[in-house]
Amino acid sequence: MFRFASLACALFATGLFTNNLSAAPVVLSDIKGYGFDSARQLQPFSVLVFDDTTGKVLARGDSAVAAQYPQAKKLAGNGKTVLPGLIDGHGHVLGLGQYLAVAELRGSETEQDAVTRVAQFAAANPDAPWIIGRGWNQVLWPTKQFPTTALLDEAVNNKPVYLTRVDAHAGWANSKALALAGINKDTIDPPGGEIIRDSKGNPTGVLIDNAMALVEQHIPEPDxxxxxxxxxxxxxxxxxxxxxxxxxxxxxxxxxxxxxxxxxxxxxxxxxxxxxxxxxxxxxxxxxxxxxxxxxxxxxxxxxxxxxxxxxxxxxxxxxxxxxxxxxxxxxxxxxxxxxxxxxxxxxxxxxxxxxxxxxxxxxxxxxxxxxxxxxxxxxxxxxxxxxxxxxxxxxxxxxxxxxxxxxxxxxxxxxxxxxxxxxxxxxxxxxxxxxxxxxxxxxxxxxxxxxxxxxxxxxxxxxxxxxxxxxxxxxxxxxxxxxxxxxxxxxxxxxxxxxxxxxxxxxxxGTLAPGSWADFILIDRDIYNIPAEQLWQVEVEQTYVNGKQVFTK
The missing domain is CATH 3.20.20.140 (Metal-dependent hydrolases)
Incomplete structure (x- = not known):
C-alpha cells in the first residue's frame, strides 16, 4: 500500500523534534546511529551534532562529543535508530505523482480484477476524457496471457482507456483508444515496438515498447x-x-x-x-x-x-x-x-x-x-x-x-x-x-x-x-x-x-552523516542491525530531516 503524508513546514513542524528560528548547533543524543566514513565503512554513533542553519553535520560520536557543545539545542532521540537519508538511485518522480492519481492495477489477480478496478475508477471520474491506469502484470494472473480489448470494451466503451504494464514497457488499450490512434490490422509495427495481434492479424489491445507511442501521443498533455x-x-x-x-x-x-x-x-x-x-x-x-x-x-x-x-x-x-x-x-x-x-x-x-x-x-x-x-x-x-x-x-x-x-x-x-x-x-x-x-x-x-x-x-x-x-x-x-x-x-x-x-x-x-556532509537523516522505528532479516521490509520511518530541518513526521 502507498503511504501518504503532508510535508511539514520546517519552521513550524510539530512532534518530538521541533525546529525554531534560532541559529545554533543541535545535539541529537540517545540514538542508535549508523553512518559511513570516507572508506565507506560502517560507523555507529550515539550522538549527532548538526547546524540547522547551514544544514551541515558538525560531529558525531558519543557523549564526549555532546559535551563539546554546551550551548547547543538539545534533542532527545529516546533510543530511536538514525540512518543517513535514503537515496533512490533510479526512480521517476513525475511518474510517481501521476501514478498516485490514476487507476491502481498493481496486485490485480486476474484480467477481470483489473478491468473491475478500471470500471470503478471510470465511474468515480466521469469527467475524465481518458481513463488512465497502471500496474497490471499478466504474469501474476492464472492464464499468464496478455489481456485483450474484449473485457475492457465491456467495461468502458464511451471513452478511450489506456493502461500501462507494471514495468511501463507495455500498454493495454480498449478499442476506442486503438481507433483514435488509427491502429488496425494494416498498421505496421514501429522499429523497437510490437503490436500484439491475434491469429487473424488483428490488434489485441496490447502494445510493446515503441508501439506504445501510437496511443500515448493522443493522450492530452498535462499543463x-x-x-x-x-x-x-x-x-x-x-x-x-x-x-x-x-x-x-x-x-x-x-x-x-x-x-x-x-x-x-x-x-x-x-x-x-x-x-x-x-x-x-x-x-x-x-x-x-x-x-x-x-x-x-x-x-x-x-x-x-x-x-x-x-x-x-x-x-x-x-x-x-x-x-x-x-x-x-x-x-x-x-x-x-x-x-x-x-x-x-x-x-x-x-x-x-x-x-x-x-x-x-x-x-x-x-x-x-x-x-x-x-x-x-x-x-x-x-x-x-x-x-x-x-x-x-x-x-x-x-x-x-x-x-x-x-x-x-x-x-x-x-x-x-x-x-x-x-x-x-x-x-x-x-x-x-x-x-x-x-x-x-x-x-x-x-x-x-x-x-x-x-x-x-x-x-x-x-x-x-x-x-x-x-x-x-x-x-x-x-x-x-x-x-x-x-x-x-x-x-x-x-x-x-x-x-x-x-x-x-x-x-x-x-549518504554518510560524516562531519561536513548535509544533515539529511531519518529516524526509524527499529534497529535494523538487531532484528531478523525477514522483518527489514516492515521498517517504518518516523521522522525525515533534510538540511537539518524536519520535513516529515509520522
Missing amino acids: DNDTLRALNVAFSHLLALGITSVHDAGVDTATVKLYQKLAAEQKLPLRIYPMLSARDPQLPQWLQAGIIDDKTDFLDIRSVKIYGDGALGSRGAALIEPYSDQPSQKGLLVTQPDQLTQIMQMTIDAGFQTNVHAIGDLANRLVLDRFEQLVPQDKRQPSRHRVEHAQIVSPKDIPRFAKLHVLPAMQAVHATSDKNMAGDRLGVARLRGAYAWRSFIDQGSIIVGGSDFPVELAEPFHGIHASVTRQSQDNQPVGGWLPEQKLSLTEALRSFTVDAAYGAFQENSM
Whole structure:
C-alpha cells in the first residue's frame, strides 16, 4: 500500500523534534546511529551534532562529543535508530505523482480484477476524457496471457482507456483508444515496438515498447499546474518513506525547468539528480550549456538517460539468444545500434555522465561495447558512467563493468518481483548472470541502489530486505532465490546511501552523516542491525530531516 503524508513546514513542524528560528548547533543524543566514513565503512554513533542553519553535520560520536557543545539545542532521540537519508538511485518522480492519481492495477489477480478496478475508477471520474491506469502484470494472473480489448470494451466503451504494464514497457488499450490512434490490422509495427495481434492479424489491445507511442501521443498533455501538483504529491510520498534524494531517470525539458523554478524559490523539499532524457529534442542545447553544479546539491544536472531495450516481463529485454518460453523472440532494441552509438558519443563528448537503460544480456553487451570504444581509458573512472538495471548480463560481461569502471545501477526488488517468471523467460543457464549483485560487489563494483518507482513501490526498505534475503515478503522461497547473490545488510544499506551518492558524484556531501556532509537523516522505528532479516521490509520511518530541518513526521 502507498503511504501518504503532508510535508511539514520546517519552521513550524510539530512532534518530538521541533525546529525554531534560532541559529545554533543541535545535539541529537540517545540514538542508535549508523553512518559511513570516507572508506565507506560502517560507523555507529550515539550522538549527532548538526547546524540547522547551514544544514551541515558538525560531529558525531558519543557523549564526549555532546559535551563539546554546551550551548547547543538539545534533542532527545529516546533510543530511536538514525540512518543517513535514503537515496533512490533510479526512480521517476513525475511518474510517481501521476501514478498516485490514476487507476491502481498493481496486485490485480486476474484480467477481470483489473478491468473491475478500471470500471470503478471510470465511474468515480466521469469527467475524465481518458481513463488512465497502471500496474497490471499478466504474469501474476492464472492464464499468464496478455489481456485483450474484449473485457475492457465491456467495461468502458464511451471513452478511450489506456493502461500501462507494471514495468511501463507495455500498454493495454480498449478499442476506442486503438481507433483514435488509427491502429488496425494494416498498421505496421514501429522499429523497437510490437503490436500484439491475434491469429487473424488483428490488434489485441496490447502494445510493446515503441508501439506504445501510437496511443500515448493522443493522450492530452498535462499543463505545468498539473505537473507541479503531481511533483508535490510525489515529494510528500517520498519524504514519508525516508527518501531525501532521488536520481530521476529520464526527465524532459519542461520538468527540468519546473525543478529549476522550485530550486530557485527554495521549494524543492528533497534533492533531485535529474537524468536528462535522450528523447528530449532539446538535449543538444542542454549538453552545449554544460554541467550545472548546484552547491546546495538540491539540483545537480550532469547526466543523461538513454534507452537501450525493453523489459523482461513483456519480452522486450534484448537477449543474445531467444526467449526460452518464446523461441521466436529475442526482445527489442528501442534505440537502434547506430543511433545508440551517436547519442552515447554526443553525451560522453559533452562531459556528461551517460546512463543507459539495459536489461537484457544483448543490450548490456552493446552498451559495454560502446563504453569501451567511446570512453578514453583515463576518463573511465572519473566519468562514472552507468548502466541502469544491468538485470541480465552474460557472466563473461560482468567483469567488464569493473574493467571499464561502469557502475551498475540496480533495483533489488526487481529480483523478488521477477523470480516467478525470470526462469521461464531465460532458462536456468542464463540465471547465472541475472540480478547478480554479489558478483558485482565481489569484483569491486559499486552498486547504485534504487527501486524504479513507480514500476515498483518507492519503499527503500523493501529493496534492502530483497538485497539481504532474496525473498518475497512472505519469506519465499526458503533460503532465498539465487541465494548466492545475497548482500550483507551493510552492503545493502550502502547501496541506498553512500554508494547511490557516489553514482551522482555526491558521496562527499551526502549518504554518510560524516562531519561536513548535509544533515539529511531519518529516524526509524527499529534497529535494523538487531532484528531478523525477514522483518527489514516492515521498517517504518518516523521522522525525515533534510538540511537539518524536519520535513516529515509520522
